């Protein structure tokens with residue numbers, strides 16, 4: 583999966599009006615290479631997230647980071663949403679994972695596409711991971727560092743490219759399952 587910078591994906595954009603290239607260029611001008619360079623002031627502002635859990639429909643829309651630190655109540659809300667739904671287990675999610683999700687959320691919000699990130703999997707217990715088709719035995723989901731996500735009306739390949747552009751960690755592109763795995767582990771990409 584070479585050459586996956588966002589601008590190269592414009593040709594493959596969907597027909598949706600709001601994804602026209604002007605909006606993308608606006609977003610590109612704003613978007614920091616978040617974890618590589620931390621440019622711009624985006625990351626010095628309060629960090630917002632809007633998450634929705636696919637299985638349960640619950641939503642969290644909150645600011646999880648402000649004044650240089652985690653906002654504890656909001657962080658706990660995010661961790662709860664990202665829990666192992668099957669097992670009912672909540673752990674402390676890796677804050678960098680939240681930053682990756684914030685980068686995704688902010689990218690679309692900045693382009694006038696305010697919408698939740700839909701989470702199909704967050705933290706997983708060993709038991710849940712073992713029951714998950716195709717899951718790695720040492721999955722980053724087991725340590726609260728991964729989420730499988732989709733964004734309404736956004737093609738999965740676009741979302742994968744955005745994840746790679748943000749350079750926050752691992753990105754797995756699951757075309758047929760219609761989600762993208764993001765984690766705060768080392769930089770790597772794969773297609774599932």
Ligand SMILES: [Zn+2]
Pocket residue numbers: 703723728729730763764
């Ligand atoms: Zn995953």
